[in-house]
Amino acid sequence: MTAQFPSQTSLTLLSRLLFERDNQGAARTNFKAELLSLSQQQFDDLLTLAQLNHVVIRGLGAFKKIVGALGDGERTRWAEEALAAERRRIDTAVGFLDQICSAFHDSGVGVSVIKSLDHWPDLGSDLDLYTDASPEEVCQLMKVRFGAGIAARSWGDRLAGKWNFEIPGLPESVEVHVGRLGQTGEQVAIASSLLRRTRQIEAAGRSFRVTSTSDRLLISTLQRMYRHFYFRLCDIIDSMQLVESGGVDFEDLEAAATRAGIWKGTATYLAIVSDYVKKYRGTGVELPARVWHAAQFGGADVYYARGFIRVPIMPQSAKLYTSQLAGVLSKGELHNGARLSLLPWLATAAVVGQKLTGSDKGIW
Numbered sequence: 001m002t003a004q005f006p007s008q009t010s011l012t013l014l015s016r017l018l019f020e021r022d023n024q025g026a027a028r029t030n031f032k033a034e035l036l037s038l039s040q041q042q043f044d045d046l047l048t049l050a051q052l053n054h055v056v057i058r059g060l061g062a063f064k065k066i067v068g069a070l071g072d073g074e075r076t077r078w079a080e081e082a083l084a085a086e087r088r089r090i091d092t093a094v095g096f097l098d099q100i101c102s103a104f105h106d107s108g109v110g111v112s113v114i115k116s117l118d119h120w121p122d123l124g125s126d127l128d129l130y131t132d133a134s135p136e137e138v139c140q141l142m143k144v145r146f147g148a149g150i151a152a153r154s155w156g157d158r159l160a161g162k163w164n165f166e167i168p169g170l171p172e173s174v175e176v177h178v179g180r181l182g183q184t185g186e187q188v189a190i191a192s193s194l195l196r197r198t199r200q201i202e203a204a205g206r207s208f209r210v211t212s213t214s215d216r217l218l219i220s221t222l223q224r225m226y227r228h229f230y231f232r233l234c235d236i237i238d239s240m241q242l243v244e245s246g247g248v249d250f251e252d253l254e255a256a257a258t259r260a261g262i263w264k265g266t267a268t269y270l271a272i273v274s275d276y277v278k279k280y281r282g283t284g285v286e287l288p289a290r291v292w293h294a295a296q297f298g299g300a301d302v303y304y305a306r307g308f309i310r311v312p313i314m315p316q317s318a319k320l321y322t323s324q325l326a327g328v329l330s331k332g333e334l335h336n337g338a339r340l341s342l343l344p345w346l347a348t349a350a351v352v353g354q355k356l357t358g359s360d361k362g363i364w
Contacts, residue, residue, distance in 0.1 A: 005307045006049035010042070014049055017062040018237050019280035035063065036072055043078050052307045054234035056086040057121045089171070090123045091204065096170045097127050098206045103145045109133040110195045112209045114177065114219055119234045120203050126164075126173045130194055130211075135178050138163065148174070159184040181219065183227040189260045190218055213242060214253040217269070218260060225265040229317055230308035231272065239273045243285050250288050265320045267294035275299025276309070296320060 016031060038046070050059040064079035097113065104111035115128040131138060142148040142165045151164035151173065161180035164173045181187040181194075197212040211219065220239065224231055242248060257263040270291050275298045278284035297316050302309050311317055 005305075006045050006052070008304055010046045010049045011304050011309075013046055014053070014055065014059050014233060015276075015280050017059050017066075018055060018233060019240075019277055021281060032066060032070060035067055036070060036075065038075065040078070043075065047082050049307060051086075053232040054119045054122045054124050055232075055237065056082065057090075058237065059233075060086075086122075090121075093123055093127060093170065093172050094204045094206065096167065096172075096174075097208070100127070100129070100142075100146070100174060101208060103141060104129075104131065104133075107137075107141055109137060109141065112195055112198045112211055114194075114211055114216075115223070117201065117203055117208060117210055118216060118220070118238050120201075122234060124234075126175050128175045128177070130177045130181070130191070132179055132191075132195055135161075135163065138176055138178055142167075142174070142176075156183060161185045182222055187222060187260055190215060190222075190256065213247045214249060214256050216242070217248070217253060218257055218262065218266060221257070221262055221266045221269045225269050225311065225317065225320055226262065229311045229313055231276075231302065231311065232308060236273050236276050236309075239270065240277050240285050243270070243273075243287070250290065254290060261323070262320075264294050264296055264323050267291045268296045268298070268320065271295035271298040272302055272311070276302070 013034070020028075020031075022028070046063075047056070047060065050056045053059075060079045060082050064076055064083065067075040067079065097116065101111055101113065109131055110133065111129055111131045113128065114130045116124045116126070139150060142150075146165075146167045148165040148167045151166055153163065157164070160177070160183055162175055162177045164175050166173055177191075179188075179191060181191045194211060194215055197215055198209045199212055200207055201210050202208075210216070217239065220235055224235055253266065254263055257266040267290075270285070270287055274284035274287055279299065296319060301312055301316055303312075304310065
């Protein structure tokens with residue numbers, strides 16, 4: 001059976017809700033009319049897309065504000081029900097995340113939340129942590145303190161140095177990266193300094209240690225430009241807000257990305273973010289000239305398919321991978337280079353597995 005994915009129409013609506021300024025005029029009037037004409041099925045399609053892209057709170061919050069102001073009680077109720085369910089999920093997950101981080105700290109183990117809280121007030125579909133503890137310490141802590149089970153590890157998980165835990169009462173899995181980052185665990189440069197560079201934030205009345213702004217963008221780049229080859233809308237709005245808040249030290253970002261061999265990928269990631277925002281807002285994200293100079297391509301090359309904004313693998317992403325591998329090898333990091341060289345084979349195996357069995361589980 002062919003899987004049904006949210007429509008291009010839902011992507012356009014959700015993108016306008018997230019990025020378009022609340023200006024007046026015929027275009028805005030037509031947009032409001034389009035929202036008021038949504039059927040229950042079309043709203044459900046929009047909600048599914050928002051869930052896939054981790055923007056339910058922000059996207060449907062904007063939807064509720066518009067239709068509520070226009071006096072549409074039915075569509076306001078649809079949004080309120082969806083928002084209430086998502087907030088319940090988030091409250092439960094954040095409560096567990098707080099307990100897990102506290103357990104690490106109480107045991108004298110360094111830990112940082114990565115990715116999950118980048119989307120706040122939204123939350124991802126699992127809870128991601130990084131630690132420099134040993135795998136044995138992590139597994140023992142999760143088992144003893146939370147009765148966690150260890151999910152089966154794929155080839156990619158083993159290379160990346162990550163473990164997935166399933167905790168009773170928590171629908172989301174807990175993914176712990178141990179000592180390494182990157183799809184094949186090749187990124188020890190970022191990992192080695194990550195805990196020293198963390199900062200503290202507040203979420204739902206709780207305090208968490210999260211990555212520095214530069215490391216946050218580097219991890220997003222690794223995930224989107226070197227592993228999954230697609231963006232979620234949360235990546236775009238998160239990065240837009242991070243840059244526009246003035247929180248990014250671009251000199252530090254370039255230095256860290258260059259050490260990791262992914263400056264071109266990082267610049268390209270930011271260029272795509274800016275171009276996508278410009279498409280809906282009219283103005284992009286203001287980036288330094290050094291970013292535009294290093295970017296290899298931009299928003300014109302991405303496209304929507306199967307619920308996400310896709311980054312073309314050939315030749316664009318393949319060139320970024322080649323550049324990263326060359327950078328790792330040029331620094332004499334032969335072991336990490338050997339890990340990274342396995343990525344094309346791993347990706348090929350995942351594609352073959354997907355075609356044969358309908359799943360890439362156990363591989364990717």
